[in-house]
Amino acid sequence: MIKVKFLLHATFRSNPAFELIEQGNLNPQALHALADLTQDPEFFGVFRRKNPEAGESARLAYKEVALLFYFLQKAGELPHYFKSVYDDEVNRTMAKMVLEGIFEIQVGQDFHSGFAAQHFIYESQERGEDRPHPLFEMSSRAIRYAVYLNETDTTSLAAKLYAYNTVPLFIAPDNVLATFEEVEAFLGINKNNLLDRLLLKHWNKQEPNEKFSWISWSRRQQVRHDARLSQTYKMYISPVLEELPQVFEKAVNVLTASEAFSFKIGINREGLLRPDKFVAYFTNFPQLKTAADQLTPILKNHQAQGVPFTAPLDESGILSWGVDHASETILKDIEGGSWRGAVTQKLAASIALSKTEKLGQSESVDFVLKKMMLEGIDTTSWTAA
Numbered sequence: 001m002i003k004v005k006f007l008l009h010a011t012f013r014s015n016p017a018f019e020l021i022e023q024g025n026l027n028p029q030a031l032h033a034l035a036d037l038t039q040d041p042e043f044f045g046v047f048r049r050k051n052p053e054a055g056e057s058a059r060l061a062y063k064e065v066a067l068l069f070y071f072l073q074k075a076g077e078l079p080h081y082f083k084s085v086y087d088d089e090v091n092r093t094m095a096k097m098v099l100e101g102i103f104e105i106q107v108g109q110d111f112h113s114g115f116a117a118q119h120f121i122y123e124s125q126e127r128g129e130d131r132p133h134p135l136f137e138m139s140s141r142a143i144r145y146a147v148y149l150n151e152t153d154t155t156s157l158a159a160k161l162y163a164y165n166t167v168p169l170f171i172a173p174d175n176v177l178a179t180f181e182e183v184e185a186f187l188g189i190n191k192n193n194l195l196d197r198l199l200l201k202h203w204n205k206q207e208p209n210e211k212f213s214w215i216s217w218s219r220r221q222q223v224r225h226d227a228r229l230s231q232t233y234k235m236y237i238s239p240v241l242e243e244l245p246q247v248f249e250k251a252v253n254v255l256t257a258s259e260a261f262s263f264k265i266g267i268n269r270e271g272l273l274r275p276d277k278f279v280a281y282f283t284n285f286p287q288l289k290t291a292a293d294q295l296t297p298i299l300k301n302h303q304a305q306g307v308p309f310t311a312p313l314d315e316s317g318i319l320s321w322g323v324d325h326a327s328e329t330i331l332k333d334i335e336g337g338s339w340r341g342a343v344t345q346k347l348a349a350s351i352a353l354s355k356t357e358k359l360g361q362s363e364s365v366d367f368v369l370k371k372m373m374l375e376g377i378d379t380t381s382w383t384a385a
Contacts, residue, residue, distance in 0.1 A: 004121060004374070005123055007095060011076060012078065012105055013076075018048065018049055020044075020066055023043065046060060099117065100114075118367065133317065154352050161344040162344040165308055183267060188245055195248075195249050202256050204219075214264040233282040233283065233284060233321065234282075236276050238277065238307050238317070240304070244272060247302055251263075255280050259287035259291070260280045262281040275308065308340075309344065311382050343372075350371040354367045354371075
């Protein structure tokens with residue numbers, strides 16, 4: 001994992017290229033876009049580059065950071081009140097704000113921010129010689145692809161990252177798997193077989209509707225898991241489309257005997273061509289790992305499609321996992337879950353930042369991977385840092 005140097009005694013200054021706009025001085029359009037935040041008592045305003053040609057979006061400013069920005073108009077060490085609560089989390093936040101250009105760090109007689117500062121922020125890394133896991137390689141390819149795109153809208157860029165490794169629609173004919181009934185027939189459901197008996201005996205089915213584009217099953221006679229109050233652990237089961245029926249039947253057998261409380265699968269051709277087509281849910285990681293250990297030998301001869309930005313559970317990438325933190329809105333922005341949604345949104349913002357630095361592709365990828373650690377994501381495992 002990438003490590004950040006301890007910056008407590010470094011000399012900083014507020015970046016003179018930025019200005020801090022208090023919310024009362026924002027124009028009506030900006031205030032409307034920030035409507036929810038204006039009710040937050042800690043929200044102060046936004047940081048904005050003085051030169052609009054930089055093409056960089058504004059950044060939110062909260063009161064403590066705004067105070068620090070005013071304090072460091074003259075270069076110096078961090079103020080005593082800031083040092084007194086300084087810990088690893090504050091250290092990462094300070095490093096993040098230097099990379100984002102809000103503050104500059106002094107090295108010798110010069111001040112640096114952004115890409116130019118990262119060598120003074122991160123500890124030197126020893127590079128392993130082991131071949132990366134296929135999912136890690138896939139995630140790196142996705143980032144390189146996004147860096148290469150001439151895309152400045154972070155929402156669009158996040159959506160493209162989220163959909164990476166989706167199989168093109170022309171692979172499956174237009175007239176197949178058009179409805180969830182056809183998907184059920186494709187999976188071998190409603191054929192009065194062992195799979196049916198398992199599903200009917202142990203699971204309640206929820207059919208898709210306008211707000212839920214999945215076929216899902218929740219366990220019978222079990223207290224419902226409340227995603228608003230506790231974390232949800234997700235196991236992604238990602239075979240290629242043609243092997244999905246066999247994988248689905250084998251997985252349902254294992255999931256029924258496991259502690260999984262729910263699982264879901266895509267409702268049509270589009271849903272089954274995406275990498276995260278089949279997801280099972282658990283209340284904790286040991287339960288998920290036990291099920292994965294049972295599935296691994298059973299699925300070892302099946303071809304993986306693989307879900308980028310998830311942590312592998314087997315050698316091929318057919319099994320991987322992520323965790324959704326407790327939330328009122330698990331499906332808030334990108335359907336499919338908050339873990340990869342949050343990761344791709346942060347990646348998109350980091351990639352957009354790298355483009356303002358005018359970096360080459362390899363430099364941009366390196367910058368983004370390191371920046372993500374400051375966002376709380378360990379890109380050596382694609383888990384929470």
